[in-house]
Amino acid sequence: MSSQPIPPGTTVPAPEVQEVSDGIFAYVQLDGSWFLNNAGCIRGARSATLIDTVGTEARARAWHATVAKLTGLPVSALINTHHHADHTNGNFMFSPPAAVIAQERCREEMVANPGFPRRSPLFPNTDFGDCPPTPPTVTFAERMEVFVDDLRIELISVGPAHTTNDLVAWIPDRKLLFSGDVIFNGGTPFAVFGSIAGWFEALDTIQALGAETIVPGHGAVCGPAAMEEVRAYLRFIDAAARRGFEAGTPPLELARGLELGPFAHLCDPERIVGNLHRAYSELRGEPRGAALPLMEMFSEMVEYNGGQPLRCLA
């Protein structure tokens, strides 16, 4: 039911580059657990366009070096799929001069909560380095198109789902989707910043696109089946929350009594506590994405883990 402590000397594989379509690269950081996210790079004729950065200064420098090696070109645009620091802490390596493009609430979140400090009590064993806050410079509400030469990238706002400000980057000519954290592949979906009800709708929206290849926000590059696993997990949360809410069971207590069953293999299972809190908020009739007391939720997640800090290998 709970995560094991991190054994000393535990390491994760080096980030891996995968050419998912001609001139389009996924930067995959396994095992996809806390702060090990994916990013993307689209090589144009005269400049590169990126989708997301990574979460620590050291990893941002490595991503920057990888982009230079893959393209040898300046980066003209950087798309942030949402505001979370694992996807945006490294913005400073590229902007200026790159334009940073995001959904409008992403900028609001990043301006209100600038950056992640070198040390965070949430992840006491991780050195985040020095990542100067670099919020988006170009924002939109619903949809935006970005071109890399003739290649069209559709940015579609699908939040609140994982957060209030999720976008997906859809490249119709290649049937390729950069989903941000609307898809976790092999990790526990995390809705505490967003909405369970909204997430179901986001999955409907992206399902209708007909992607053949998905670069998820966390975990290995996948196909459309990964959407079904996220949907099944959210259904499990939704059903459990309805029962627990009705019975007046606090989310942590409910989480402790739940068998994860087919979801037991997903990493970072403690997110269930935050997910149930979000579901309860919606059952109380609060708006999607309404602010919740995050520090309390994170400390309950640590409690769920038997007092162990969240397992962060970034």
Ligand SMILES: [Zn+2]
């Ligand atoms: Zn995220």
